[in-house]
Amino acid sequence: MEYRIWHPFTQHGQKAELPEIVAASGSWITDKSGKRYFDAISSWWVNLHGHSHPHIAERVNEQMKTLEHVIFSGFTHAPAQELCNRLMNHLPKNDWKFFFSDNGSTAIEVAMKMAIQYLRQQEAGTKVKVIGLEGSYHGDTFGAMSVAERSVFTTSWDDFLFDVVHIPAPLPGSENACLEALERHADSNTIFIYEPLVQGAGGMRMYSDEALHQMLSVAKLKGCVLIADEVMTGFGRTGRWFASSASAIVPDIICLSKGLTGGALPMSLTVCGNHLYEAFLDERFIKGFLHGHSFTGNPVGCAAALASLDLMEENETWMAISMIEKEIAKIAERLTVLERVTDIRHKGTILAFEYAGAGSYDHQMREVLYERFMHAGHLIRPLGNTVYIMPPYCTTKKELEVVGTVIIDVIQSIEEEQF
Ligand SMILES: Cc1ncc(COP(=O)(O)O)c(C=O)c1O
Incomplete structure (x- = not known):
């Protein structure tokens, strides 16, 4: 007999082992092996000021x-x-x-x-x-x-x-x-x-x-x-x-x-x-x-x-929010070079776009994207073909630039394999 944790929105038939997270600080989470992931989705959109504040x-x-x-x-x-x-x-x-x-x-x-x-x-x-x-x-x-x-x-x-x-x-x-x-x-x-x-x-x-x-x-x-x-x-x-x-x-x-x-x-x-x-x-x-x-x-x-x-209620938080708004607008601009990226949109601290098929829910593509982002040390969890980020407000300009680069690199690597 062996206990098992049944995780939410997880198909355990596909995924037996999940990374074990041991710590989180600011916009970063760390797993047992010491690998760090940038939490680009604020852990299911909940985290505002960074982890373990x-x-x-x-x-x-x-x-x-x-x-x-x-x-x-x-x-x-x-x-x-x-x-x-x-x-x-x-x-x-x-x-x-x-x-x-x-x-x-x-x-x-x-x-x-x-x-x-x-x-x-x-x-x-x-x-x-x-x-x-x-x-x-x-x-x-x-x-x-x-x-x-x-x-x-x-x-x-x-x-x-x-x-x-x-x-x-x-x-x-x-x-x-x-x-x-x-x-x-x-x-x-x-x-x-x-x-x-x-x-x-x-x-x-x-x-x-x-x-x-x-x-x-x-x-x-x-x-x-x-x-x-x-x-x-x-x-x-x-x-x-x-x-x-x-x-x-x-x-x-x-x-x-x-x-x-x-x-x-x-x-x-x-x-x-x-x-x-x-x-x-x-x-x-x-x-x-x-x-x-x-x-x-x-x-x-x-x-x-x-x-x-x-x-x-601190001014710095609102300054950070407007910095994120500006930086994700820049990422949106950079994404326009990718041919199969469509419907790029952003509001406040949320940036989203469709990859390879607007309006569809390609679970396989979602998994490929998720795994590659994770491999690149970024927690980005697409909703079907919708890729989005919604980072914590403590995220820096530099971190946002890197997220943009990671998204572009991951998509380009998939494109290169497919064509
Ligand atoms: C708009 C909206 N309403 C309700 C919920 C449900 O919240 P919870 O997952 O905390 O039950 C969510 C969760 O993502 C949501 O995005």
């Missing part, structure tokens, strides 16, 4: 010694209060209420359950409709899978998912199709969920501030409950604190996770407007929001999030 470590360590955890139903604590109070300074202006959970998928589950119950509490028996965007991804739990477009990530469970109307995302050229579909399908019993400005796992599909604003204007006019999934786009990724700020229309609910703790500990927030919160206030327990997880509002997670906020 001393300030986050210190605040977490202090919190661990005073209050490591307490049941959050019936109690509150200062780290959670301070975190929500400080987030009010950075979220789009609104009278926000904050519900804690543990990861991006649960932030979405909470948002969906909250929105459905909210609509039913307005009017008993309401038939709720849900609209999502084509190319969307919202997580791996059943509710989160339901609201996302059906894809390789949902195939095995499609017949267990609830019905959602998926409309075109307002990508360049599809803006009108999106608006027309919203006009046709949305009404005041509709929940509309979307990733603002960048659709992540669906292939780093990007759309403009204007397209976001127009889409939300129609949805708002129709009376939809708007859920912004900012699990990936939050905390500076698109060059702003939150992508939702690109439109004057404030969503009813915003989901946050990944960068919330600077990528150090699992935590998420479902942030809702006061009108939703108030709709649950009642003498009867059953009218409340009967949802929660064992580790909801964990104080150590809150301490990590507070430490990350300290760093996010």
Whole structure:
């Protein structure tokens, strides 16, 4: 008998052994053999300030010694209060209420359950409709899978998912199709969920501030409950604190996770407007929001999030973000020499392009690219044929230049073998 760890999104039939990571610092991770990898994807988009950041470590360590955890139903604590109070300074202006959970998928589950119950509490028996965007991804739990477009990530469970109307995302050229579909399908019993400005796992599909604003204007006019999934786009990724700020229309609910703790500990927030919160206030327990997880509002997670906020509030972090924006624009320019590289796009600290077949999901090509990037000491994990980088904010100009060179070298080496 031999124990085995079953890793996420890993086909163990293809990969028996995985590199063992023993340490990580700044933008670099180190394996057992001493090989270092540049973490160009911020370890699944969570890491903001670099690995093992001393300030986050210190605040977490202090919190661990005073209050490591307490049941959050019936109690509150200062780290959670301070975190929500400080987030009010950075979220789009609104009278926000904050519900804690543990990861991006649960932030979405909470948002969906909250929105459905909210609509039913307005009017008993309401038939709720849900609209999502084509190319969307919202997580791996059943509710989160339901609201996302059906894809390789949902195939095995499609017949267990609830019905959602998926409309075109307002990508360049599809803006009108999106608006027309919203006009046709949305009404005041509709929940509309979307990733603002960048659709992540669906292939780093990007759309403009204007397209976001127009889409939300129609949805708002129709009376939809708007859920912004900012699990990936939050905390500076698109060059702003939150992508939702690109439109004057404030969503009813915003989901946050990944960068919330600077990528150090699992935590998420479902942030809702006061009108939703108030709709649950009642003498009867059953009218409340009967949802929660064992580790909801964990104080150590809150301490990590507070430490990350300290760093996010520093000028240097925003200078670093704009340096990354400029440097990845330069990489985008350099990539244009590669013939089979298409649809080069970037927003904030995210750069993406298609290699050898836009819109397809060539798993074999993905594996080849991944292995070669790893061999070159760079963690770059394509989504099918979409290659992207999203580095931590501590990344230097020099490191970014090298990433550009590695991407070009790897692609050129594949081209040379194929032709
Ligand atoms: C936009 C978006 N929503 C939700 C999720 C799910 O988050 P988690 O993996 O933490 O469950 C992800 C994860 O990549 C995401 O990108």
